[in-house]
Amino acid sequence: MSDQQAERPLVVGTHTLKSRLIVGTGKYATFQQMQECLNASGADVITVAVRRERLVDKDGRNILDFIDLTRYTILPNTAGCFNAEDAVRVARLGREILRGLENPGADWVKLEVLADTRTLLPDPVATVEACELLVRDGFQVLCYTSDDPIVARRLKNVGATSVMPAGSPIGSGQGVLNPNNIRICLEYLKEDDPEYPVIIDAGVGTASDVAAAMELGCDGVLLNTAIASAQDPLRMAIAMKGACEAGRHALLAGRIPRKLYATASSPTEGVIRLTHG
Numbered sequence: 001m002s003d004q005q006a007e008r009p010l011v012v013g014t015h016t017l018k019s020r021l022i023v024g025t026g027k028y029a030t031f032q033q034m035q036e037c038l039n040a041s042g043a044d045v046i047t048v049a050v051r052r053e054r055l056v057d058k059d060g061r062n063i064l065d066f067i068d069l070t071r072y073t074i075l076p077n078t079a080g081c082f083n084a085e086d087a088v089r090v091a092r093l094g095r096e097i098l099r100g101l102e103n104p105g106a107d108w109v110k111l112e113v114l115a116d117t118r119t120l121l122p123d124p125v126a127t128v129e130a131c132e133l134l135v136r137d138g139f140q141v142l143c144y145t146s147d148d149p150i151v152a153r154r155l156k157n158v159g160a161t162s163v164m165p166a167g168s169p170i171g172s173g174q175g176v177l178n179p180n181n182i183r184i185c186l187e188y189l190k191e192d193d194p195e196y197p198v199i200i201d202a203g204v205g206t207a208s209d210v211a212a213a214m215e216l217g218c219d220g221v222l223l224n225t226a227i228a229s230a231q232d233p234l235r236m237a238i239a240m241k242g243a244c245e246a247g248r249h250a251l252l253a254g255r256i257p258r259k260l261y262a263t264a265s266s267p268t269e270g271v272i273r274l275t276h277g
């Protein structure tokens with residue numbers, strides 16, 4: 001594969017992303033730290049929880065003062081919603097806020113409809129319902145879901161712009177627990193459109209998890225906690241950027257097959273003949 005192919009941008013609906021890494025804005029110790037990590041990650045799309053995000057901190061500072069709206073496209077999300085009705089309402093609120101800010105992210109949404117507060121797993125029925133309603137309302141929907149290939153295909157069929165299966169539960173840091181399910185999701189979602197964007201969302205713990213997701217064939221990775229809650233968030237943001245790029249290059253390069261026995265890395269023919277005596 002050529003360098004040009006490796007660097008081809010990710011297209012999600014009408015949006016073209018320069019980076020295949022999407023990062024969140026929550027859980028940082030300070031807005032300043034968040035700002036530094038967003039910059040280091042290389043991301044050009046960042047996600048903001050419309051319902052949960054604290055717009056103003058204890059010192060009266062607004063999160064928007066630390067986000068360059070000319071540099072970043074905001075992806076509003078419906079985190080904290082547990083039914084389709086609330087998710088649709090929050091998505092519309094995010095759209096109005098971003099229209100007021102004249103940010104290009106006003107026309108899309110990261111949809112989350114959770115089943116309970118303990119697992120933070122998606123409610124598959126309510127998620128499909130909300131996705132269908134939001135598509136009908138003109139949204140480009142990037143849909144957080146489980147790694148169930150059947151639900152993933154159902155979401156695409158009702159109009160999701162991108163299906164985003166979880167590698168593992170939100171914030172768990174367990175990485176991609178079931179790569180076989182992710183492979184099946186990729187097969188089902190891309191069978192009639194190889195360019196359909198599939199993005200891993202949730203569960204990433206460290207850089208190797210990001211690289212592994214990209215090597216599976218995912219088009220991007222969305223994460224938050226893995227950077228914000230790391231012992232050194234800024235260094236982790238740098239690591240995540242490199243891992244996303246390395247995983248993409250590795251996928252396009254094509255790994256060697258796994259073999260049971262060793263294979264010599266130097267030629268076995270034409271070797272120097274040694275004599276004794």
